[in-house]
Amino acid sequence: MSLRESPFPNCFLEGLHAVGWGLIFPCFWFLDRLLAVCVSTSLERMWRIEQECYLHPLKLVFGSVLFFILFIISTPFALLGFVLWAPLQAVRRPFSYHHQVQSVHAEDRNARWEETRKVSFGFLTGNLCLLPDGVARFNNLGYTQKRASFIGKSIVQGVTRPHIRIFVDSPSSCGTVTPSSSLIPQPTPSSYGSVDFSITDQKDGTEADEANGPNQQQLPKPNCNQNSNQHKHPPRSLRDGDVLIEVSSLFPSSVDIVCLQEVFDKRAALKLAQALGPLYGHVLYDVGVYACQPAGTCSxxxxxxxxxxxxxRYPVMEAQYHCFPNSRGEDALAAKGLLAVKLRGFPVTDSASQSICQLRLVPWDGEIRFEQLNMLTKWISEFQAVTRREDEMVMFDVLCGDFNFDNCSPDDRLEQSHSVFEEYTDPCRAGPGKEKPWVIGTLLEQPTLYDENMRNPDNLQRTLESEELRKEYLSPPVPLDGVPLVYPEPDQPWVGRRIDYLLYRESSVSSHCRTEVEEFTYVTQLAGLTDHIPVGFRLSVSLDSEEM
Structure with missing residues (x-):
């Protein structure tokens, strides 16, 4: 059974919703621009200093007055729209589905599965902080619509590049040699994947919404004038057993499933869906509920x-969303929860299926997160029990997302010992409160996002590879209140907070499938575009030929 694209059961309700949101949007947009005028990112402050621009106070005064007046004028229309919009949320399905024929194709790394009796699936997860522009600026990130467009293009460009890896068998070999090594000519300084903080003359109508003066066009942008398989700086490659570990300035090639968090802004989500749709074909976005929840209450x-x-890349057969009911404070304003999805379509058998769940837990309160972990394990079990058929071959079961706690902070010890890590395998985890030596934190320090060591993929890659630089630019562990932090332990590397997780489970897959991680990648291609490090892994599934 395929999903319908509209979140509403019929065109009439969808039209009413569009009218209601159309009346609300101007008021929302003017408020967003009011915040954006008042809050500057550190990059904008740096631009003003470099260009000796002293007109910002005038822009701040006149811009804030203008947008405040427009906000007041549009408020009555927004209230009228709210009367239409809010009741319709009770009949809205908690996600939108975008489907189109795949017109952009990535390399098929499973073309020889019948010979090897192995298939592999690539996964990617990352927190993008695509909040409305005025709110995103409190995280030192602006220009939400432009960032969404650039991120979508970057993912497509990275995923569709050829998968090339060269192994050198020599005494001096240190593992994998990438196409950027001395075996292949080096690219020019402005290689693909670099983030260039130069002025661009291109600006479309939607991007003009966020114009904030003469510097509005100076944004990070993918530079696509070089071969997409080249790096300015070779990836850091090492092995943990049979797992290849990389820190790469490009997204991994042939990623099959992309799971993103904090895509809150509706327009940004639509831009991402349109950018990724030609490559992936099946996109779920605008996931969650609005207005009073549970429906009909004011709690x-x-x-x-x-x-x-x-x-x-595989059809979505079933999807189910659950909202965490115990969020508090500002986190209660967002419908953070769990999205459980069943995929189908890999041509091993006619009944092959896959299960993937992604989530975002609330920050700050460990007891609440522990309760939410209990909820998600229950919801996942119920979802799989309802959607699984006896004749299906389940090939993988993956759980990923922004957990908002790490495996090294003393303040997160409660969550670190949760049973979810007994059910699912975390390839980065050595045990409760202990990471493997090669692990790198995924949460960046927001005030330094645009420092020289952070502002482009190659510089960020070098930063992650250096333990001394990681201490300066990655978020450190959170100590217990009143207890001095002793970190790291003797003879252990400095890791930082790893709050973005990719987990997999073997107990729920078919008995004749064996799963293992063959690649794990930290991606720096979104340097300057988000405050998290996206991570990806490739799961290898060995098939028992006697059962096929």
């Missing part, structure tokens, strides 16, 4: 959706 009003976003 909690949701201004934002969950921020979850999923793009898949």
């Amino acid at each position: 909690s009003f949701k201004f934002f959706n969950s921020g979850l976003f999923l793009a898949s």
Whole structure:
């Protein structure tokens, strides 16, 4: 059974919703621009200093007055739209589905599966902080619509590049040699994948919404004038047993499923869906609930959706969303929760299926997160029990997302010992509170996002490879209140906070399938575009030929 694209059961309700949101949007947009005028990112402050621009106070005064007046004028129309919009949330399905024929194709790394009796699946997860522009600036990130477009293009360009890896068998070999090594001519300084903070003359109508003066066009942008398989700086490659570990300035090639978090802004989500649709074909976005939740009550009003976003090369057969009911404070304004998805379509058998779940937990409160972990394990079990058929061959079961706790902070010890890590395998985890030596934190320090060591993929790659630089630019562990932090332990590397997880489970897959991680990648291609490090892994599934 395939999903319908509209979140509403008929065109009439969808039209009413569009009218209601159309009346609300101008008021929302003017408020967003008011915040954006008042809050500057560190990059904008740096530009003003470099260009000796002293007109910012005038822009701040006149811009804030103008947008405040427009906000007041549009408020009555927004209230009228709210009367139409809010009741319709009770009949809205908690996600939108975008489907189109795949017109952009990535390399098929499973073309010889019948000979090897192995298939592999690539996964990618990352937190993009695509909040409305005015709110995103409190995280030192602006220009939400432009960032969404650039991120979508970057993912497509990285995923569709050829998968090339050269192994050198010599005494001096240190493992994998990438196409950027001395075996292949080096690219020019402006290689593909670099983030260039130069002025661009291109600006479309939607991007003009976020114009904030003469510097509005100076944004990070993918530079596509070089071969997409080249790096300015070779990836850091090492092995943990049979697993290849890389820190790469490019997205991994042939990623099959992309799971993103904090895609809160509706327009940004649509831009991402349109950018990734030609490559993936199946996209779930605008995931979550709005207005009073549970429906018909006033216990909690949701201004934002969950921020979850999923793009898949395989058809989505079933999807189910659950909202965490115990969020508090500002986190209660967003419908953070769990998205469980069943995929189908890999041509091993006519009944092959896959299961993937992604989530975003709330920050700050460990007891609440522990309860939410209990909820998600229950919801996943119920979803799989309802959607699984006896004749299906389940090939993987993956759980990923922004867990908002790490495996090294003393303040997160409660969550570190949760049973979810007994059910699922975390390839980065050595045990509760202990990471493997090669692990790198995924949460960046927001004030330094645009420092020289962070502002482009190659520099960020070198930063992650250096333990001394990681201490300066990655978020450190969180100590217990009143207890001095002793970190790292003797003879252990400095890791930082790893709050973005990719887990997999073997107990729920078919008995004649064996899963293992063959590649794990830290991606720096979104340097300057988000405050998290996207991570990816490739799962290898060995098939028992006697059972096929």
